[in-house]
Amino acid sequence: MPGRRYNLPDRLNHSVIDLDSLSRLLTLYPLQTALTIRCHFGAPWQLQVADAGPGRAPWHLVVAGAGWLEMPDGTRVALQAGDAVLFPHGRAHRIVAGDGAPAPSRKVQAPHLLIETNDGTGPASDILCGELRFGPEAEPLLRTLPETVLVRTAGEPALASLQALIALLQQEAQGERPGTAAILAQLSSALFALLLRGWLEQSGTQGLLAVLAEPRLQAALHAMLAEPQRSWNLEGLAALCHMSRATFARLFGEVAGTPPAEVLTQLRMAQAARLLLQGGLGTAQVGEQVGYQSEAAFSRVFKRHHGVGPGEYRRSARSANP
Template sequence: MPGRRYNLLIRLTRQHPLDPLSRLLSLYPLRTALNVRCHFAAPWRIELPDAEAGCAPYHLLVAGSASLELPDGSRAPLQAGDAVLFPHGGSHRLRAGDGEPSPARKIHGSHLAVETNDGTGPASDILCGELRFGPESVPLLRTLPDVVLVRTAGEPALASLRALIALLQQEADQERAGTAAVLAQLSSALFALLLRGWLEQSGTPGLLAVLAEPRLQAALHAMLAEPERPWTLDQLAALCHMSRATFVRAFRQTAGTPPAEVLTQLRMAQAARLLAQGRLAAGQIGEQVGYQSEAAFNRVFKRHHGVGPGEYRRTARQA
């Protein structure tokens, strides 16, 4: 019977391959924070200036309604279940009701700060937080618009995001052991669910758009799984069961950039992550992401990140 136990052990310990979105997000580590919960009655206003580089504020409208206002004068109505993220940290305003907003005051709980006011109009409940990205995430953030708005109401496919928002609300209501840790972990899952929801609702070109295009997923999955391989257009096209010309045309239309540029982006993201970990020399990292020449690796890395591998590693250590 030892053989059977051994086979069972293999089956139990074998790791399932990551799906393309999970693998992509693993290249871009981030820190999360749920900062404040706002219990406001109209009229009220939340106004945020431009955030510092790498900081992406978000708001989750748990109950009530609001209006999102941007510096260019554009507006969007928000309702319960909506989630809005500002990947580039742009200034914005959330408000409800007419007239001068009722002043907000803070009520400090043990786990999460709460703000309220003395308005007399319809009530709204908003969870506000932020995602913080390192410099290696710049290529990913470039593919995102200034505002990522996901509406979960009446969308069965977004049940997971809707449930996460409800769970964040439930935990924020409690003063139980471990609440702070639970809120932190739930906030970490928020970005992945927001991206997945946004991909399903938008047709915006970019690297992430390839994930939403079934015809191209095999090629992106291959590049994510083995970025060090010298992938050719013929090989990638064959994985997608397309001719080379059809594949290149479809990829450009979806991503807005050729496959070779996407492969380079993925390689540089992986290289940045390895440099931040600090375990391998730059030349070794270059080889792991497909460059036999350290000079060529250094040149491409600097073009993508603005600094060479050595300076990038030093900056990452100080962060």
């Protein structure tokens, strides 16, 4: 008899997102967000973005106007005011609007960001552009995201926080008042969390992040995040979720796309990377903090996940950020 299938909903309810676990995840995977360019165009216009390279993920906020997002494979997606789009893997893309050749554009360096305008006489568009910057320790989280993360905020009361953030970014990007640079930096740093939360609420997805949106599994994920050093097993995690071992394993595998043990290892290695970068603990101590009594076993698993051993990982991070 075939096993029961657990389907993710096409649309997730705001109330089921485990915000505490989301906060813990974002703490484990350090990211920086920066607003770099404000584009104010009249149609026809074109915004071309090349492959961003390792550690960089471009994003755009459509504050006003509309356009088409075009990918190298020919995919086209309509964008409108209120849309936020992120490219977690730094994929090349362009956004266009209007017919005919794009009007020539020019860039002016303002005190806090670059301003790009053109002489197009068609419908105006206002787009805020920036990028997410991250080190190798954040790659396990970014790998769970698709090539394009699109969140549509227009007419979505549940996304009021993201709408308000976009409005504040636009307001600060227009001015040159005291404190603008600091305010833009703080607002930008909150963008990824709100964008990710909005995407989870709008998308049926699979992976580590999908577990955040599955109420029946949240207790298990929360426990693994809170105490990664514990020797969690299927029976213990299933009991937290009030399920049988078999039912829990089946549901978790379908939602996360990987067994609970693999998710626990991912979380442990993310925490270990964070502790190594913080300093103050030796390799064996870091291993103990994430559930490994054997330094050799910890080093072996760490190298499998990060490509280098704990010592080399720490040295590389120090040389990159002296």
